[in-house]
Amino acid sequence: MVKMIGNKSRTRTPVVSSLSLTAVLCHFLVNININGNVNINGNGNVNGNNNNSVHVQAFTFIPNTMKTVQFNLNSNTAQNEKINPNLNLNLNLNLNLDGNTRMTRKKVTKKNKIRTAKLSSSTSSSLYSSSYEFDSDESSEQIIADEGQSSSSSSSSSTMTLDTTNGADTTEATATATAATSPPSTSFSKFDSVLEEVGLKDQVSSVIMEEISTKKRIVSRDDIFCNRELNMSGLRAIGFDMDYTIVQYKQPAFDKLAFDGAKEKLVHDYGYPAELLDVEYDHTFWVRGLIIDTKRGNFLKIDRHKYVRVAYHGFTPISQRTRKDLYSRFFNQVPSFSEKQYVNMDTLFQFVDASLFATLVEMKDRGADYYTSADGDADGETDVDDMGTSMLDFKTYDEIYRDIRQCVDLCHRDGVIKDEVARNPEKYIVLDDDFIPMMKKFREDGVKVFLLTNSYWEYTSDAMNYLYHQKDVDKETKLRNEWVDLFDLVVVGSCKPAYLLDPYLNLFRVNPQDGSLLNTDGVFEINALGENGAQKFLDQGTIFQGGNWKHLTAMLEIEAGEEIMYVGDHLYSDVLRSKRTLGWRSVFIMPELPEEMETFYKQQPNQRNIQKLRKLRDELSLYADTIRQDSDLNDPEIQNKLAQIQSDDEKVKGKLKEMALAYHRAFHPIWGMMFSAGYQDSRLAYFVTNYACLYTAKATNLGLASTNRSFRTSGEALPHDKLLSDEMSFFDDSE
Numbered sequence: 001m002v003k004m005i006g007n008k009s010r011t012r013t014p015v016v017s018s019l020s021l022t023a024v025l026c027h028f029l030v031n032i033n034i035n036g037n038v039n040i041n042g043n044g045n046v047n048g049n050n051n052n053s054v055h056v057q058a059f060t061f062i063p064n065t066m067k068t069v070q071f072n073l074n075s076n077t078a079q080n081e082k083i084n085p086n087l088n089l090n091l092n093l094n095l096n097l098d099g100n101t102r103m104t105r106k107k108v109t110k111k112n113k114i115r116t117a118k119l120s121s122s123t124s125s126s127l128y129s130s131s132y133e134f135d136s137d138e139s140s141e142q143i144i145a146d147e148g149q150s151s152s153s154s155s156s157s158s159t160m161t162l163d164t165t166n167g168a169d170t171t172e173a174t175a176t177a178t179a180a181t182s183p184p185s186t187s188f189s190k191f192d193s194v195l196e197e198v199g200l201k202d203q204v205s206s207v208i209m210e211e212i213s214t215k216k217r218i219v220s221r222d223d224i225f226c227n228r229e230l231n232m233s234g235l236r237a238i239g240f241d242m243d244y245t246i247v248q249y250k251q252p253a254f255d256k257l258a259f260d261g262a263k264e265k266l267v268h269d270y271g272y273p274a275e276l277l278d279v280e281y282d283h284t285f286w287v288r289g290l291i292i293d294t295k296r297g298n299f300l301k302i303d304r305h306k307y308v309r310v311a312y313h314g315f316t317p318i319s320q321r322t323r324k325d326l327y328s329r330f331f332n333q334v335p336s337f338s339e340k341q342y343v344n345m346d347t348l349f350q351f352v353d354a355s356l357f358a359t360l361v362e363m364k365d366r367g368a369d370y371y372t373s374a375d376g377d378a379d380g381e382t383d384v385d386d387m388g389t390s391m392l393d394f395k396t397y398d399e400i401y402r403d404i405r406q407c408v409d410l411c412h413r414d415g416v417i418k419d420e421v422a423r424n425p426e427k428y429i430v431l432d433d434d435f436i437p438m439m440k441k442f443r444e445d446g447v448k449v450f451l452l453t454n455s456y457w458e459y460t461s462d463a464m465n466y467l468y469h470q471k472d473v474d475k476e477t478k479l480r481n482e483w484v485d486l487f488d489l490v491v492v493g494s495c496k497p498a499y500l501l502d503p504y505l506n507l508f509r510v511n512p513q514d515g516s517l518l519n520t521d522g523v524f525e526i527n528a529l530g531e532n533g534a535q536k537f538l539d540q541g542t543i544f545q546g547g548n549w550k551h552l553t554a555m556l557e558i559e560a561g562e563e564i565m566y567v568g569d570h571l572y573s574d575v576l577r578s579k580r581t582l583g584w585r586s587v588f589i590m591p592e593l594p595e596e597m598e599t600f601y602k603q604q605p606n607q608r609n610i611q612k613l614r615k616l617r618d619e620l621s622l623y624a625d626t627i628r629q630d631s632d633l634n635d636p637e638i639q640n641k642l643a644q645i646q647s648d649d650e651k652v653k654g655k656l657k658e659m660a661l662a663y664h665r666a667f668h669p670i671w672g673m674m675f676s677a678g679y680q681d682s683r684l685a686y687f688v689t690n691y692a693c694l695y696t697a698k699a700t701n702l703g704l705a706s707t708n709r710s711f712r713t714s715g716e717a718l719p720h721d722k723l724l725s726d727e728m729s730f731f732d733d734s735e
Helices: 136-154 192-197 206-213 253-268 274-278 320-327 350-369 397-413 418-423 435-444 457-469 475-480 482-486 523-528 533-539 549-556 571-582 593-602 604-630 636-667 683-691 699-704 719-725
Strands: 002-006 015-022 029-034 038-040 053-056 066-074 089-093 096-098 116-120 237-240 291-293 298-302 308-313 342-344 448-452 489-492 507-510 517-519 543-546 564-568 585-589 694-696
Touching (some): 253 274, 253 418, 274 350, 291 350, 308 320, 308 350, 418 457, 435 448, 448 549, 457 475, 523 533, 523 549, 533 549, 564 571, 571 585, 585 699, 593 604, 593 636, 694 699
Parallel strands (some): 237 564, 448 489, 489 543, 564 585
Antiparallel strands (some): 015 066, 029 038, 029 096, 053 066, 291 298, 507 517
């Protein structure tokens, strides 16, 4: 029943509300009664009497979808209290969902919950749930377009409604949208001034405002940061990568397995100098987001405009002049850094490649200092190595990098890494107590969950069993693979990013007891099974290898990309490709983020001074330019003033250089801040901003948010907006 409770507000505009209902795996009809006078059924039929007037757009509820119903309420009576027509009304909404709830997921032991049943203040005309548009203020342009020019005459109205979409997770199929009318708060609140200015101070709960406003917001290493609005209640499935996402590794121990294994292969199988075996792995030299120039043996940090800010050849810094000659001084060609010779360091795995490549670049450049081959002089023959010429002289930088890539890849396949981790998982895998609770919560809230990893079954089983049991277990326990019950389906050996691009890759079913594979006909087999074909297909087993995104969406019974969120650590394979190609919502995992955040917070005083001095330089430049435009440049007094301005600017510039150097070195002694290159966003920041809807330090941070959470961006601004919003600026509107 819907109860209409008179609001003391006297704003004379009709209430326009939208009723959003989400059902997960349920068939039902909805009956809504307003004071027992109006009946709205699932076919859109409306019956009303007394003084209530209701208009409802016809609708039909379909399982696994969200429907939005728009209606206007005009009433002269509400709970026997006489009020004026067209008043804003607070609605207390109770939805009775009648019908049969059907179980369609294997191994779910409790009744699926209704994901969402909530009253929204949005005036959007959308008839489906969206993980994008969920705030009325976010749809301002669309509202203007819908209303046309007539809206201009009423644009001055002070009517405002509270956003109620961020409701708490409910355990019953009910929803409430009540606004407490409390007296104005007399205590300090950081939102007092804005609430009073827009006329909301008397309408919102003073208790709530006091609770959220009197303290500073705590930002922690577990926070989730938003680049693009995301409504969790609009998601029907969440997928996870495994390596460096669900399973976090201990550094540098884990990477050292690949580094040492690749060294052995390069020396003994490829004939590289034996001195390579003496090199130790140092992961601290590198940061995520660099670019490897495999043709020249260089490592680059570029900004979002593709300008190279820092460059190293091997471990040796490249001078500014050489850097510009190599990457900037072109007449008709500017490198895009997407050419084949450039490799992006988008994941922590690539630190191993970078370390080996830089080491061999140094060896190649030093030539005769490294001439001993792995077999030395055992053959008794005089060869090119004995004549002081290294085999590296006969290889290009690009060939060296390809050899390294092959050796590192082989270490991931031949057991060098997998077997050691299986024997001693406690040395390499970070346990996370939040993993199981997060997965169970998603399943209980009706969200489908899947694992999509490039690792093959044997290694996936070892790593996930250790994470699940929080310890190394015996073989019999491993074979049970109890962790699989946390997922609706598991895909190993997925070969991302091809999995997200190629619709013709074949899908195989995995036997978890021995890892053997069985052919499937994929989507054709699912369709051939008829009604509930996806569930029948999964009833035969939920573990697969290979395939492509079409198989995944068919098994999940999802058509819209925005209803899937994928969580991964690889900026290209996990985030960019899933977002750009399929329209999935994306979450980027950065284990190194907390350290970056801590340094940034501690460096705030220095950073603020840097920004102020940069503004001072801008003011000096503007002042000097004004003098040049308006004065006689032959006047000695003007010349002296300009000279003084230049002298002051040089002093400020020198101090700025010193401060900026200290600022960047606080983050990393070589590469500086990951998300900045000079005073611009780095390439890493550009791609994170454009393709990661959310980003955070570890995957289980998502478990700290409810499935009704709405994430909002802090807003974006161009330079003119930033300058005008500066408290030291004012706008001159004279012509």
